[in-house]
Every structure is written in structure tokens, then in C-alpha cells.
Amino acid sequence: MPPVASLSEAWLLALESCARSPKARSLHLVMTVTEPGPEVERIRSGVDAMLRSAETSSVDTVAQTIFPWPLYDDPGISWHPDLPEDVIEKIDNAASNLYERYVSMLPVLLTDPANRRGTYFSRMISWPGKQADGTNQLELRIAGLRRERRSRRFTNNTLDIDLSADCLDVTGTQVYAVTDKRSRGFPCLVHLSFTLFNGTLNCTAVYRHHLLMTKAYGNLVGLCHLMRFLCQQTGFNLGELVVNATLADGEPSLKPKRLIADLREPPLLGS
Amino acid sequence: MKSDIDSATPPPPQSEPFAAAETADEIFAMDENALQTHLQQRLQGAIPGRHAGDRAEDGSPCVSSLESVWVISQIGHAVGQPKLVKLSEVGDKAELSSLRGLSRLVARALDTLRPARMAS
Numbered sequence: 001m002p003p004v005a006s007l008s009e010a011w012l013l014a015l016e017s018c019a020r021s022p023k024a025r026s027l028h029l030v031m032t033v034t035e036p037g038p039e040v041e042r043i044r045s046g047v048d049a050m051l052r053s054a055e056t057s058s059v060d061t062v063a064q065t066i067f068p069w070p071l072y073d074d075p076g077i078s079w080h081p082d083l084p085e086d087v088i089e090k091i092d093n094a095a096s097n098l099y100e101r102y103v104s105m106l107p108v109l110l111t112d113p114a115n116r117r118g119t120y121f122s123r124m125i126s127w128p129g130k131q132a133d134g135t136n137q138l139e140l141r142i143a144g145l146r147r148e149r150r151s152r153r154f155t156n157n158t159l160d161i162d163l164s165a166d167c168l169d170v171t172g173t174q175v176y177a178v179t180d181k182r183s184r185g186f187p188c189l190v191h192l193s194f195t196l197f198n199g200t201l202n203c204t205a206v207y208r209h210h211l212l213m214t215k216a217y218g219n220l221v222g223l224c225h226l227m228r229f230l231c232q233q234t235g236f237n238l239g240e241l242v243v244n245a246t247l248a249d250g251e252p253s254l255k256p257k258r259l260i261a262d263l264r265e266p267p268l269l270g271s
Numbered sequence: 272m273k274s275d276i277d278s279a280t281p282p283p284p285q286s287e288p289f290a291a292a293e294t295a296d297e298i299f300a301m302d303e304n305a306l307q308t309h310l311q312q313r314l315q316g317a318i319p320g321r322h323a324g325d326r327a328e329d330g331s332p333c334v335s336s337l338e339s340v341w342v343i344s345q346i347g348h349a350v351g352q353p354k355l356v357k358l359s360e361v362g363d364k365a366e367l368s369s370l371r372g373l374s375r376l377v378a379r380a381l382d383t384l385r386p387a388r389m390a391s
Contacts, residue, residue, distance in 0.1 A: 057336075064337045071341070105344040112358035 003032035003240070007220040008040035010243075011047075012263060015212045015250060019257050024250030029210070033241040036203075036224035046263045047217045054214065054254055062218025065119040066189070067225040071101045079235045081150045095142070095233055099125045103132045120189055120222075124161055137161045138230075141194065145201070145234035154199040154236075161192040189219065194230070195239075202239030203227050210245030213254045219243070295350040299381060299388065306381075307331070307374035310342050314370075327369030339367040346377055355380045 001013045010031040018026045044059065051058055064070070073094045077087065103126055109115050110130060115122075118129025126134035141161060148156050191206040205223055210216055223241055231238045250256045293309065301309060314334065325333040334342075340358070347355030356376060358367075366372030 061336045064335075068337055070335065070337055101341070104348065105340050107353040108340050108344045108347065108356065108358065111354055111356070111360075115358075 001029070001031050003034050005033070005035040006038050006040055007033045007036065007217075007224055007241070008043035011212070011217050011220055012043055012260070014216070014245075014248065015256055016260050018212055018248045018250035019252075019260060021250070024252040024256060026248040026250075027246070029245045029248035031220070031241075031243045031245075033220065033224070033243075036227050036238060036241040039221070043263055044217075046259060050254070050259055051214065056214050057218070059218040059221055062215055063220075063222035063225065064121075065115075066121060066219060066222025067229060068098070068102055068121060069225045069229075072098045072229065075232075078232045079146065079149075081146070081235075091233065095139070095229075099136060099139070106131060142230065142233045145194075145196070145230070145236065148196060149235055154196055156196040157193070160194070188215070196236065197239060199237055200239035201227065201231050201234065201236040202241070204242040204244065207243065207245045209247045209249060210243075211249050211251055212245075213251040213256055213259070216243075216245075216248075293349065298346060298350055299385065303374055303378050306378055307370055310346075310374055310377065311370055313342055313345060314338055327372070328365075329369050329371050331369045331371035333368060334370055334373055336367055339373050342373060343377060343380075346381075350381065350384065352380075352384060 001010065001017060004010050004013065010033045014029055014031045018024055018029060048059055075091045075094045077083075077091065079088065079091050083091075102121060106122060106126070109119060109122070123129035124138045125136045126132055127137055128134060138161070148154070188207050188209045188211075189205060190208050193204040193206075195202045195204070203223065203226075205219075207219070210219075220241070220243065223243070227238060227241060230236075298306075298309070311332065327333045343356045344353065347353045361367060361376065363372070366376045
């Protein structure tokens, strides 16, 4: 798919492409969002309405499994190595409070069968994701990115977050399982790769099975929020988001072509 | 174009996290109306990104699923039952979408704990 500015446009182009494929399935469907964050209201409203009709999780519910922004005290300022200590402390506390609040919710969150293996965010902040005191990958990456910033290194690609791996290649490795023989189910988001490039923080997310109607839009929203959080916590500029769905599923039972037709009247994108 | 997510005015950052003063006894003593008020205060005080104002079908304020889980977990910790509500056992998911529904859900959960509490 060609790079586009908004996640809404990226999602719609991807759905359109997948819906044209046999059985509405595509291999290696790549979405590129050059301005992570802004949405097109009409597309968002259409997706919200479709999800309500399908009686499944809303865009925000899906997105908040990746980044629960309502729990985040936005400090209103981005990290910089030269900030006064009290301001840095405020930024740090905003992140710490977020992690603590979310971890305190885990006992209840995990009572939902859909969350029995943890959520994406819990896997990021407390690997393997089902209880407190796990490895906080997000915190480690933020520390790593700040080191890069202090060292004035603005291009780097050694900053990954694993969401499905059997073990973590970080200090204090926790082994979740020697082998993972599951062939279906969570997690579909398996890897986040963060790349610093000329001072911008970019993200590539790999999904092994991406449900374009019920999950993809919310996932894009959540990933954009996550990127903005990381940029604020590290002071880097926001780059682009790439989502690679190794198997993209247009979920034909939910009538994607009808939704596409509704959203393209009047045409939103150039043909 | 929908507003950029950063353009929504965030509430002012809190200098201290919300600390609910109610003890378990006080929570158990609340009727449903008092509980609803208490839950609303908890939400407003502790979730800075919360957008109030939208109304659910029952006329009470909307709550998101994240907020519902947050409130349930906080009340659960306060009364010594971290899994106060099991999401898998919530029959009517709409109860997680409105303040009144959430209050009823929490009140029912507290009711199931009362016999053991009175016996101890």
C-alpha cells in the first residue's frame, strides 16, 4: 500500500485491497502511516458504527489493549536531557503512574477470556504479562532511547519489543515457555521494532494474523498512541508507522465491501 | 479531519494521585446511589484522560470498558477482593458502559461478599 498520512486512509486502502483478494485474504499486507495520530472522522465513525452493529469491541477498547491512554497523566512536555530535574521527575512519574495503574488492574483484566494470556500492554510493561513484577520492556526501551539522545545518536535500530517470544534477550531474562506450539489465537501482534532515523522515532509492527474489520483500525489507533507516548518520554520526533500483516483477513462475513462502498461515498481518496 | 489526538485539551496533570479515603466498611455501607456517586468521584479523580459528558442509554454518564475495569479493580483492592468482578461472568456487557450499570454490578459483587464479612 502506498504511504498515506492518516491511519484512517491507510486502513481503508488496506481493507479495499484485501477485500478484492480471493476469500478476502492477503499475504504481507503493509500499511504505512506517515503522520501517526490524526484520523478522518467519517472513516472513524463508519468503523465505530460497524463494530457496534457486529456487537464486538469498539475501536477505543481494542486500541487501549495496546496503549491505555486514559490512564496516562500527560505531563504536557517532552523529555530532553537538559530539562530541570523536577520536570524530568514529572515526566517519569507520569509513566510510572501509568504502569502502576495498569498493573493494579491486571487481576480483573485477566478474568476476561480474551485477556487470559495478558494484553499487549501488559506484555510490554510486565512480561510475560499476567502479573506484576514482570519485565517492563517499555521502560527499558525508554531508557535506551534516552541514552541514545544523551549521546547524540539519532539513528539506531536495536530497539525491539517482543510480544510473543519465548524469552527475552534482556538482562533479567524471563523464560515464558521453551516452545510455543499454539497455531491459533493471541497474540496476533508479535513484534514491535523501533527505529531511530535522523532523530525521528519510527515503528514497524508485525501481525501474524490481522483482522482488518474488527481489530486493525483499533490497533492502528493504539500503536499511534504508543508512538506518541514514546516520543514524549524520549524527546524524539514522531516518525512513521508501518504495519505488516503477514496474513491480512478482510473478514468477509462482516461485509467489508459494503462498508468500503459506504465510506467512499462521496469518494474520500483519489482513485 | 478528526482532531489530532494531541489537540484534545488534556486535563491538568495531577500533582498527587487520587487517594480514596473510604475504608472497606464505608464502601460496604453505601447504598447504590451513594456507590454511584463514589464511583463517579473515583473516575474523575483518578483517570485524568477521562472525557465526561456523554450519556449512556440509561441516562447516566458513559464509562469506557477501561474505566470500568479500573473502578472495579480499585474497589476490589479497597475491600480486599482484587477480582471483585469476573469479567467472564458479566452477563450484560452494557453494565460496563454506563455509570449506573457499573454501580449495579459493583453493588451486586459487594452483596456476595457481605455474608462472609458478617461472619468474620
